[in-house]
Every structure is written in C-alpha cells, then in structure tokens.
Amino acid sequence: MLHLIGATVPVPYQSYINTGDNTWQITAATFVGLMSLPGLAVLYASIVPKKWAVNVMAMMFAGFSLVLIAWVLWSYKMGFGATSIGGGVHVINGVDTQTQEVGVGWVKHFFENFVGKPGGITNSVGEEGQAISAANTAIPFHFPTSSLAYFQFVFAAITPLLFMGSVLGRIKFSAWCLLVPLWSTFVYGVDAFLLWGGGYFAQEGALDFSGGYVIHMSAGVSGFVAAWVLGPRLLRDRQHALPNNLVMAGVGAGILWLGWNGFNGGDPYYAGSSMAAAVVNTNLATGTGVVVWMALDAWLSKEKKPTFLGGVNGMICGLVGITPCAGWVNGRGAIAVGAICTCIVWIAWNYLSKVRPFSKVDDALGVIYTHGIAGFFGGMLLGIFGDPNMLEYGCGHLNTAGQVINTTQLTYQTAHGTCVPFGVNGLMYTGSAHQLWEQFRAAVWVIFWSALVTFILMKLIGLVLRGARYKDEILEIGDLAIHGEEAFPEETFAMRSDGAFASASEAPAIASDPAPPGSS
Amino acid sequence: MKLIVAVLKPFKLDDVKEVLKNIGVQGMTLTEAQGFGRQRGHTEVYRGAEYEVDFVPKIRIEVLVDDAQTDEVVDAIVSSAATGKIGDGKVWVVPVETVVRVRTGERGSEAL
Numbered sequence: 001m002l003h004l005i006g007a008t009v010p011v012p013y014q015s016y017i018n019t020g021d022n023t024w025q026i027t028a029a030t031f032v033g034l035m036s037l038p039g040l041a042v043l044y045a046s047i048v049p050k051k052w053a054v055n056v057m058a059m060m061f062a063g064f065s066l067v068l069i070a071w072v073l074w075s076y077k078m079g080f081g082a083t084s085i086g087g088g089v090h091v092i093n094g095v096d097t098q099t100q101e102v103g104v105g106w107v108k109h110f111f112e113n114f115v116g117k118p119g120g121i122t123n124s125v126g127e128e129g130q131a132i133s134a135a136n137t138a139i140p141f142h143f144p145t146s147s148l149a150y151f152q153f154v155f156a157a158i159t160p161l162l163f164m165g166s167v168l169g170r171i172k173f174s175a176w177c178l179l180v181p182l183w184s185t186f187v188y189g190v191d192a193f194l195l196w197g198g199g200y201f202a203q204e205g206a207l208d209f210s211g212g213y214v215i216h217m218s219a220g221v222s223g224f225v226a227a228w229v230l231g232p233r234l235l236r237d238r239q240h241a242l243p244n245n246l247v248m249a250g251v252g253a254g255i256l257w258l259g260w261n262g263f264n265g266g267d268p269y270y271a272g273s274s275m276a277a278a279v280v281n282t283n284l285a286t287g288t289g290v291v292v293w294m295a296l297d298a299w300l301s302k303e304k305k306p307t308f309l310g311g312v313n314g315m316i317c318g319l320v321g322i323t324p325c326a327g328w329v330n331g332r333g334a335i336a337v338g339a340i341c342t343c344i345v346w347i348a349w350n351y352l353s354k355v356r357p358f359s360k361v362d363d364a365l366g367v368i369y370t371h372g373i374a375g376f377f378g379g380m381l382l383g384i385f386g387d388p389n390m391l392e393y394g395c396g397h398l399n400t401a402g403q404v405i406n407t408t409q410l411t412y413q414t415a416h417g418t419c420v421p422f423g424v425n426g427l428m429y430t431g432s433a434h435q436l437w438e439q440f441r442a443a444v445w446v447i448f449w450s451a452l453v454t455f456i457l458m459k460l461i462g463l464v465l466r467g468a469r470y471k472d473e474i475l476e477i478g479d480l481a482i483h484g485e486e487a488f489p490e491e492t493f494a495m496r497s498d499g500a501f502a503s504a505s506e507a508p509a510i511a512s513d514p515a516p517p518g519s520s
Numbered sequence: 521m522k523l524i525v526a527v528l529k530p531f532k533l534d535d536v537k538e539v540l541k542n543i544g545v546q547g548m549t550l551t552e553a554q555g556f557g558r559q560r561g562h563t564e565v566y567r568g569a570e571y572e573v574d575f576v577p578k579i580r581i582e583v584l585v586d587d588a589q590t591d592e593v594v595d596a597i598v599s600s601a602a603t604g605k606i607g608d609g610k611v612w613v614v615p616v617e618t619v620v621r622v623r624t625g626e627r628g629s630e631a632l
Binding site: 047240241242243297301302303305307309310313349350365366 | 563564565566568569570
C-alpha cells in the first residue's frame with residue numbers, strides 16, 4: 001500500500017513491479033505446484049494397487065525435482081527465452097520479438113522460430129530482473145523473471161508427472177529419472193516455445209491458454225507411446241488393478257481441481273478480469289464434467305451406477321478441456337466445452353479402448369483419454385466457442401501515484417503506445433473457421449513431435465539401461481523390491497535388524513517407561 | 521469343552537453379542553473375514569472396468585464353552601443371526617482337548 005501514498009516515498013521494489021500481479025503469479029504457481037505435490041502424487045498413488053503406491057510417490061517427487069533443476073539451468077530459456085536458436089528475433093516496440101522475416105518461406109520461418117536458446121537463469125539478473133519473453137505481450141510483465149520462471153516451471157513439472165500414469169507399474173526408476181529431464185528439454189521446451197514463447201505456431205495464430213496442447217495432449221500422446229515401447233504391466237497387475245484408497249484419491253483429485261484455479265487463473269499474467277473469468281470458467285467446465293460423466297455412467301454403463309472414479313475422470317475431462325480456452329470463452333462456452341469433452345472421452349474410454357491400437361497398449365491409468373483426447377478437443381473447441389468479447393487484456397495504465405486507471409483502447413494508445421485487448425474469434429461468434437484451422441495445425445504438430453521424440457527417447461534409454469522396464473521378479477513384488485518400503489507397513493510384524501536399541505540399556509530412557517523397540 | 525465357530529453377516533454382530541452376554545458367555549474372539557457360500561460374490565466397478573469379487577465380508581466369532589452350555593449358545597447365535605436370506609452364514613462346533621488361562625495357569629473348565 002506504500003506506493004499509493006505518493007511517488008516520493010521509497011518503496012522496496014523496482015518500478016516495473018505490480019505487487020498484485022507479482023503476488024498472484026507466485027500464489028498461482030504455488031497452487032499449480034500443489035497439483036503435482038501432493039495432488040497428482042496422492043491421486044495416482046491411491047488408484048494403483050497398494051504394492052505400487054510408494055513407487056508412484058517416489059517417481060512424482062523425483063520427477064518434480066529433476067524438472068526444476070533442468071528448468072533453471074537450461075530449459076526455461078528454451079521455452080520462454082528472449083531469443084531463438086534459429087534467430088528469428090527482431091526488436092518491436094523496444095521488446096525482443098519473434099517475428100517472421102519478410103519474404104521468408106514457411107520452412108525457414110518454422111525453423112527460425114522453433115526453440116529458444118538454452119541458458120540458465122541462476123544469476124541475480126536472471127532471478128530478479130524484469131521478466132521478458134520473445135512473445136511480444138501487449139504490456140510488459142509486472143514481475144521478475146523468477147515469478148515467470150517458477151510459474152512456468154510448475155507447468156513443465158506436472159506434464160511428465162501426468163503421463164507417469166501411462167507407464168507406472170513397470171518402468172525402471174532410473175529410466176524415469178532419465179526420461180523426465182530429457183523429455184522436458186526436447187518435447188516440452190520445443191512445444192512451449194512454438195505455442196507460448198512466441199515461436200512459429202504462436203506467430204501463425206494458434207492459441208493455447210494454459211496447456212491443452214503443450215501439456216495435456218502432449219502428456220497423453222507421450223504416455224501412450226512410452227507405454228507402447230515399454231510393454232504392458234504384469235497380467236496379474238492388470239487383472240487385479242484395484243485402487244487402494246478411494247478416500248485419498250478424493251483428496252488428490254480435489255487438490256487437482258482447486259489447484260487448477262492457479263493453472264488457468266495464472267496464465268493471463270496479470271491479476272485482472274481475464275484471470276477471474278478464467279477461474280470461473282475452469283470450475284464451470286469441471287463441475288459440468290463431473291456431472292456429465294456420472295450421468296453417463298448411471299444411464300448408459302452396463303452397471304447403471306454413478307461411480308466416484310468416473311466422476312473424477314469427468315472432472316479431469318472438464319479441467320483439461322477448458323485449459324486451452326479458459327479465459328477466451330464465456331460461461332456458456334465453458335459449460336459446453338466441459339460437456340462435449342466429457343461425452344467424447346466417455347465414449348472413447350468405453351468403446352475406443354476396445355479397438356486397436358488402444359486395446360493393444362497398456363496405458364495404465366488411461367492418460368491418452370482424459371488428457372490426450374480431452375486436450376485435443378478442448379483446443380479445437382476454442383476455435384468454435386472463442387468469444388471475441390472475452391478480453392485477455394483490459395487496457396489501463398498507472399498514474400503517478402501508482403494506481404491503475406482504466407482507459408479506452410484509443411486513449412491508452414495515444415498515451416502509451418499499443419495496448420491490444422485480446423479476444424478469440426470463434427466460429428460460433430464470427431462465422432470464421434480460421435482459428436479452428438490454426439488450432440488443428442498446432443494439434444497435429446504437437447501429436448507428431450510428442451510421439452516421435454518420446455519414441456526415440458524411450459528407445460535410447462532402453463539401450464543405455466539395458467531395458468527400461470523391471471524384470472518380472474521385481475514387478476511381482478513392487479515397492480518392496482524397488483524401494484525397500486511399503487505404503488502400509490504392519491509394525492507388529494517388523495523389528496529393527498540393524499542393532500539399534502538392541503538392549504534396554506541402549507534405549508533412550510523416557511521417564512520410567514522403557515522405550516518401545518524401533519522408536520527413534 | 522467345545523469351540524463354537526460362527527461365520528456370520530457383519531451387521532448381525534451387535535445382536536449376537538448381546539444375546540451371548542445375556543446367557544452368560546464370558547468372552548469371544550472376533551475376526552473380520554472374507555468368504556463365499558451359496559450367496560456368492562458381487563461386482564465392483566472401478567474406472568469403467570468390472571471386477572468380480574468372489575468373496576463377501578463376514579465376521580468370524582469363536583466362543584469356548586462347557587459341553588453343557590453348547591446347545592444353548594449355538595441356538596442363541598443361530599436365532600440372533602438369522603435373517604432368513606441367503607448368506608446368513610454357518611455355525612459349527614468342534615471338541616476342545618484343553619484350555620489354559622495364561623494369567624493364572626488354570627486348566628480345563630476352570631479356565632473358561
């Protein structure tokens with residue numbers, strides 16, 4: 001509040017910072033981080049058989065950590081750096097901007113704007129300097145690189161964690177620890193730059209609000225390909241794949257849902273009206289997804305019962321479907337996106353899964369359906385339901401006291417140069433299928449690139465480690481064989497064997513009560 | 521002495537326990553069990569996949585009694601646990617050679 005008093009009062013932050021934007025960005029990022037740890041970790045660990053719960057948690061925490069290290073050392077700049085490897089950067093309005101060079105063919109254009117130059121952000125300028133992006137945003141960022149980089153990190157982190165659902169129950173822990181940073185670098189870094197960092201598809205006009213393509217469809221496709229290369233889980237694990245704790249699954253799923261407020265709410269980068277609208281739309285689509293899936297289960301499934309895990313599937317369909325559209329559709333659009341994506345995925349889940357190649361690949365938790373298919377259709381539906389009046393950027397400026405004054409676009413432009421309130425021209429509102437076409441081209445690319453690179457990486461890792469999956473003897477046991485831990489150990493049957501507290505005199509004395517064996 | 525073993529529907533436990541207390545039975549051992557008989561199993565649905573579960577939850581009660589009290593206890597269990605529907609369970613009686621109370625070392629009927 002200090003800066004409201006007057007410009008002469010010293011304030012403890014740089015002039016470019018807006019405390020509201022900065023606070024929300026880190027808060028939203030933390031919400032998204034919670035979606036991974038513990039949200040997704042608990043959800044996945046609860047719906048696998050109990051002998052795999054520890055392995056899932058261990059892979060989640062390791063994967064999250066590995067992406068973070070790669071992110072600050074090289075891969076953040078691949079996705080969101082100011083310059084591309086191909087050199088398609090030009091200064092526009094004083095901002096480094098990826099643009100198409102005049103007279104350049106599409107092949108050159110594509111590769112000039114393919115991926116950012118890898119580089120670290122670990123020095124003081126990297127962490128505390130104003131965030132910049134090769135994407136020429138309408139307004140400069142009002143927070144430092146740390147805010148943007150951490151916000152984008154939690155997205156980069158959750159993506160491989162999502163497709164762990166396809167490969168769990170047989171992938172080697174070491175293979176996972178190699179796959180995650182490599183995949184994050186070569187698949188995520190490239191797709192993030194192409195669609196978000198100002199790369200080719202961004203310049204062509206393809207849109208992805210928070211990652212329907214870059215995150216969810218990519219995760220679905222990559223998981224499917226990785227599962228295919230790995231081969232199926234043990235027959236017994238497939239036949240007895242019962243969840244071990246549906247209550248904990250509910251906790252994980254709930255954190256995922258509410259965490260999504262940061263996922264979609266953080267992506268406008270400014271804590272304005274688009275942020276709030278994106279949050280409402282996200283929840284609308286999600287609630288619709290839950291209800292629609294349970295209704296379909298109750299009316300059309302063989303059992304005619306509304307199942308809870310079905311509701312969770314519907315929740316994820318709604319969340320994933322609205323992710324590419326969140327702030328660009330209106331509330332009715334959000335309900336439509338949630339309902340349509342859930343219906344399509346429900347049909348695919350129940351019928352497409354019986355058809356090749358889906359019937360031949362053991363995608364353990366069905367990531368290709370709830371993330372891959374829902375992400376694809378969510379992105380396409382943006383081309384239909386995008387409402388040109390849902391604006392991502394309002395136009396306002398700071399007065400000398402640091403307060404935001406909203407102005408019309410025209411007044412703002414006169415005083416401050418460009419401000420472009422951004423909306424999407426969907427087929428339903430403008431009659432133009434152009435956006436739909438751009439969405440489709442980007443989708444085809446993301447599917448192709450994710451599948452190709454994941455295939456190559458899985459084959460390479462298989463060569464390096466002499467097989468990326470555990471031997472059957474290990475798979476039969478699970479957690480205990482891999483980590484030496486059980487999710488639900490029985491203390492009655494276990495005693496320390498390392499000699500600690502071997503005799504009563506060695507045990508720490510607690511008043512007159514002898515310490516129980518095994519306490520520390 | 522006899523060991524009476526009863527495998528019953530879980531929700532009848534309170535009724536059975538009350539009746540046994542009323543006729544002077546001093547103690548019992550209870551185990552949660554899974555079983556099947558003519559009732560057979562049921563189907564569970566997780567994420568669209570159906571799982572045939574052959575076993576249904578049961579409780580297993582064990583009571584040690586004097587020979588003279590055996591029929592009374594068996595009748596009490598049967599009458600309090602019966603619903604008349606399939607899956608009510610079974611009660612069986614086996615002879616017991618000896619019983620020792622761990623605290624005191626008493627043997628035989630004394631230990632009951």
